[in-house]
Amino acid sequence: MLTEEDIVDKFFYQYPDHPELLQAEQPFAEILANTSSDAHESFASSTSILMPSQGNGTDFMVSRCQVQYPAFFLNGTGIAEASGLVFPIPSESSTRTDMLSSMAFFRGMEEANRFLPADNVMVAGRGRKKRPGMDGEVEAGLGRSSKQITVLPRCVQEEEEATALEMLDRLVLNGYDAHPGEMQEVVRVTLEDKENKSAIGRRGRRGARHTVVTDLETLLIRCAEAVSSNDVHGASKLLERIKWHSSPTGDAKQRLAHYFSQGLEARLAGTGSRLYRALMEKHTLTVGLIKAFHLHMAACCSMKVGLLFAINTICKAVAGRRKLHIVHYGITTGFQWPDLLRLLANREGGPPQVRITGINTPRPGLRPAQIMEEAGDRLGNCAKQFGVPFEFRAVASKPEDVRAEDLHIDPDEVLVVNSMYEFRTLMDESLTFDMVSPRDMVLNNISKMRPAVFVQSLVNGPYSAAFFMTRFRHALYYFTALFDVMENTVPRDNDQRLLVERDMLARSAINMIACEGADRVERPQNYKEWQARNERAGLRQLPLDPDVVLMLKDQVKSRYHKHFMISEDHRWLLQGWKGRVLYAHSTWASQVID
Known part of the structure; x- marks a missing residue:
């Protein structure tokens, strides 16, 4: 009942003469009745109340709020008529009485105007701000107040699916050539760019990168040790440091640390199976997956x-x-x-x-x-x-x-x-x-x-060892090599690279780190x-x-x-x-x- 927006209106309509309401209104009626005409005039001037004017229409304005009665609403009896509805228009004799009963309302309106936003925010319904997506439009962000989910129109989904199937059939027929079109160009440009760098520049970057790699590897191993010993406080502190220095769009080590930290955090919280299922159920457009697989074929x-x-x-x-x-x-x-x-x-x-x-x-x-x-x-x-x-x-x-x-x-x-x-x-x-x-x-x-x-x-x-730390170290070295492959063959800002690392590499790593028992499906062994x-x-x-x-x-x-x-x-x-x-x-x- 408290969240129902029109609860007040319903109450007044159902109980117009309720004794408790009349008793609550009595003090305010007395105050209004004892108010002097000077106070009325002072209030009217301060709140810019326009009395009915002579002419073709009547304006009734309070500060920034204005109600207009168009000329064709008025008849000779001081009554506004429109579409069978009758609205009484205040006359000069009744104006002072009407003002007495309306002063509290106008004073509240004047105070409320001070808190209204400066921009033009539309209001839809009773007390609700009208957001840009309320009239059938889907809001771009899915914040806490939004209850709408972005859904592609059926025609767009069907067109995307048809395009994906056509691309898949074409790739299957052509045998997934290792260097198809644009993917070949992406890899070629990346390799040429790395080959053209000066030896001094390469040595400088290699030295700086080695510092980051050593630091992140050490942090990951220390964090894994804290997680395995159930040291919640120590593991949480190390996770904060790892997250601060990692990123899914950084260099190879930063990307690997980003996903490994997700696995460690889920294992510490006991939500590894839930996280892995969420990753497996995460929907990616079919066309994007095909391009990601195509890129992986070209790069690896x-x-x-x-x-x-x-x-x-x-x-x-x-x-x-x-x-x-x-x-x-x-x-x-x-x-x-x-x-x-x-x-x-x-x-x-x-x-x-x-x-x-x-x-x-x-x-x-x-x-x-x-x-x-x-x-x-x-x-x-x-x-x-x-x-x-x-x-x-x-x-x-x-x-x-x-x-x-x-x-x-x-x-x-x-x-x-x-x-x-x-x-x-x-x-x-x-x-x-x-x-x-x-x-x-x-x-x-x-x-x-x-x-x-x-x-x-x-x-x-x-990395199928029964002991977690042994498994973690082997996985760390193995996936370091896989992420390094992508770092040396594909630009960092390539969208398909993000899909390859997230959907082909990170899922396996997270499953190995965060899950145990039957939920751990990644169990490779050496040849x-x-x-x-x-x-x-x-x-x-x-x-x-x-x-x-x-x-x-x-x-x-x-x-x-x-x-x-x-x-x-x-x-x-x-x-x-x-x-x-x-x-x-x-x-x-x-x-x-x-």
């Missing part, structure tokens, strides 16, 4: 090397055969396979029949396999254009639940199993110590499929640990093709930053940045030889 060679490694391996495996079956763990948009379909279409003797089975964790909602089904439609259109017989099947299930007999494997097919950086999210023994871990279950199922080749690309991130797992599951490692390795080295050297490296270690193809191994690739087959 990790995805391109993985694609070329898998495609060339599969082409060798299917040489001279008529049927190909690819089991793809973690398929999303299907961007991996148009290049392969194009190569198979131009193969001497004609293309083989291609069947792809996509496996991915079901999405919540009515269509758990929607992303995979859309990927199948895109790949089907590509295969039709290239003239390749094609079949696609989507399996919405957890990877560890898919068995070999669920895939309808044909003995006449060349079976290839592929996983690109997806196994890092499989749960390990830390949660399943009394049973077989999901990682071993997936590898056991792959071994039972008896594939001609299993192409495995891994995130070589040794030597995966090698031991694969061998326990009954898989044997295949040697690397020297021609493929040489081709990949030439690609990286000619098209990417000089600090990217390609090397080999015990039949593993390693990718890294400034000497740190970030990704690893290998090929495997069943130990049972047909």
Whole structure:
């Protein structure tokens, strides 16, 4: 009732002669009745009250407030008429009485005028300021008083979605070229700008940057130690210092510290799972995500090397055969396979029949396999254009639940199993110590499929330790390298770089820092640990093709930053940045030889 704006009016209308109201009005009526005419005149002159004037209309003004009775409202009887409504107009005989009953109101109006804003603020309704967005307009900011949410018109949303789908189809058809158009220009200009700087300037900046890096790294480690020991006071003080020196638009270390501090703060407050879910649910326009992924392909060679490694391996495996079956763990948009379909279409003797089975964790909602089904439609259109017989099947299930007999494997097919950086999210023994871990279950199922080749690309991130501080230090060094890649290849003011760092890098780091138990989905291991797992599951490692390795080295050297490296270690193809191994690739087959 207190917040209802017209409560006073309703009360007066319902109880016009209420005894308590009459009793409350009595003292004021006596005061008005005893007021002298001199006081009336003094008040009238001080408040600029204009009495009814002779003429075509009547003005009644109080300071800045003015009410006008137009001429056509007046009739000869001193009554204003309009649209069937009758308004009495004060006559000279009743003017003094009316003034007596209105003095308190006008005095309040005069006092209130002193507090009115100087600018022209419109008033809508009873006592409410009319803001610019009240007449159907959406306010630009979402402050505390705003109850409207910015919503794009349906036509704009549909146009944006159509543009995004058209762009996605075009990129899938073209195979996500590593240096497309504007992204190639962004990376090229950045590299040229860094190459043209003087040696003295580079040394000066490098020295200053090293000071900031060392300071922020030390602060982050000290803060992580305070968080792990539940030192709320000490961790809060360190977080304040880190936030003061960090920024999502600063240099590489400042950006990394910005996101790491978010993870530490959430872990300290016990809201890590909530923060990670909010980040995953954060809506970003599809066009922006595609451009961000495009930029990442142009700036970092990790995805391109993985694609070329898998495609060339599969082409060798299917040489001279008529049927190909690819089991793809973690398929999303299907961007991996148009290049392969194009190569198979131009193969001497004609293309083989291609069947792809996509496996991915079901999405919540009515269509758990929607992303995979859309990927199948895109790949089907590509295969039709290239003239390749094609079949696609989507399996919405957890990877560890898919068995070999669920895939309808044909003995006449060349079976290839592929996983690109997806196994890092499989749960390990830390949660399943009394049973077989999901990682071993997936590898056991792959071994039972008896594939001609299993192409495995891994995130070589040794930050899956059970102890938080060990995990934090490894993650800090790993993500330092990833943010440094973006610092050396993309300008700081590039919008797509912010999306790459927030949606592709920061989410993983925050999940690793702030979450525990089943909520921690980021669990990468180094390639030597995966090698031991694969061998326990009954898989044997295949040697690397020297021609493929040489081709990949030439690609990286000619098209990417000089600090990217390609090397080999015990039949593993390693990718890294400034000497740190970030990704690893290998090929495997069943130990049972047909």
